[in-house]
Amino acid sequence: MKNIFGYKYEKLENELIKIGEKKFRTRQVYEWIYLHKQYSFDKMTNLSKTSIQKLKNNFTIDFIKINKIEESSDTIKFLFELNDGNLIETVLMKHNYGNSLCVSSQVGCNMGCSFCASGLLKKVRNLDAHEIVQQILLAEDYLNERIDSVVIMGIGEPFDNYDNVLDFIRIINHPYGLAIGARHITISTCGIIPKIKEFIKEDIQVNLAISLHAPNDTLRSSIMKINDVYKINDLVNTLKEYINKTNRRVTIEYVMLRYINDSSKEAAELAKLLKGMNVYINLIPYNEVDSSGYKKSKKEQTLKFYDYLKKAGLNVTIRREFGENIDAACGQLRAKEVEK
Numbered sequence: 001m002k003n004i005f006g007y008k009y010e011k012l013e014n015e016l017i018k019i020g021e022k023k024f025r026t027r028q029v030y031e032w033i034y035l036h037k038q039y040s041f042d043k044m045t046n047l048s049k050t051s052i053q054k055l056k057n058n059f060t061i062d063f064i065k066i067n068k069i070e071e072s073s074d075t076i077k078f079l080f081e082l083n084d085g086n087l088i089e090t091v092l093m094k095h096n097y098g099n100s101l102c103v104s105s106q107v108g109c110n111m112g113c114s115f116c117a118s119g120l121l122k123k124v125r126n127l128d129a130h131e132i133v134q135q136i137l138l139a140e141d142y143l144n145e146r147i148d149s150v151v152i153m154g155i156g157e158p159f160d161n162y163d164n165v166l167d168f169i170r171i172i173n174h175p176y177g178l179a180i181g182a183r184h185i186t187i188s189t190c191g192i193i194p195k196i197k198e199f200i201k202e203d204i205q206v207n208l209a210i211s212l213h214a215p216n217d218t219l220r221s222s223i224m225k226i227n228d229v230y231k232i233n234d235l236v237n238t239l240k241e242y243i244n245k246t247n248r249r250v251t252i253e254y255v256m257l258r259y260i261n262d263s264s265k266e267a268a269e270l271a272k273l274l275k276g277m278n279v280y281i282n283l284i285p286y287n288e289v290d291s292s293g294y295k296k297s298k299k300e301q302t303l304k305f306y307d308y309l310k311k312a313g314l315n316v317t318i319r320r321e322f323g324e325n326i327d328a329a330c331g332q333l334r335a336k337e338v339e340k
């Protein structure tokens, strides 16, 4: 039996029709679980006893569990335990414009980026859509506030779990689901080109972010294994195709690693690479991971890098730092718990 939170609207409609229910039952069930947050079939009072029994016979409604929470003034980090005992992380960031939640899409990650704590532990399995949806529901419940925006940038490579992640997006974006606007949802990939091409064809307005982190193949391959498969020029050409076809801006994530990718030479190469493209560059202060050996760039260096790009006419910001004191680097909390 599959968890009810794993069904996008149309899929649930089909399933309900298969078990002899009317189409409109889908809206009722969606409203119970996503609007009224009623997580027991028995308490869905506008459904007949027979319908409730059918739901119970065909779907589960159980939740992942909170294993641990770490909190600072602007960040809450959740360690969730899945029903098979695996652990994942979710990070909530409080901005002045609302609450943003960074969700995980896999248990571990096989992409092996050398600066990343999530990649230290290999992929165990993909998350089902319900396990991604429930990260939001439990965070909202804990905070007693609505999550305004969602980034799929936690543990895992979302395009390595394409179907479940796309179902997740459709569920949270649906007006009877969590009704989170597509423009408030960002999917972040390390650059799996065939999946970006597939994503171009999806009729959905969510934001696309690319973890670029280096402006040339030699450097990028030395910190991100994926670059051995999909080279920078091919990636940039695919992004141009995305921008042309969707008319949407792409976010370029660039983590600032001291003496690795933060010199003026790299700033110049990056400016040249992205010149004229509708992109927005996000310079990310690195959250140091004990075992990786990388250091965070010095503040002056980050500012210099920023200035260079700005002067070259690119849209660029430096990401505000969150939760340094609570192992906020994605995957750190989980890595520590699994080690124990």
Ligand code: SF4
Residues within 6 Å of the ligand: 109, 110, 111, 112, 113, 116, 117, 118, 119, 154, 155, 156, 157, 190, 211
């Ligand atoms: S940065 Fe993202 S893609 Fe790379 S290893 Fe970490 S989780 Fe995986």
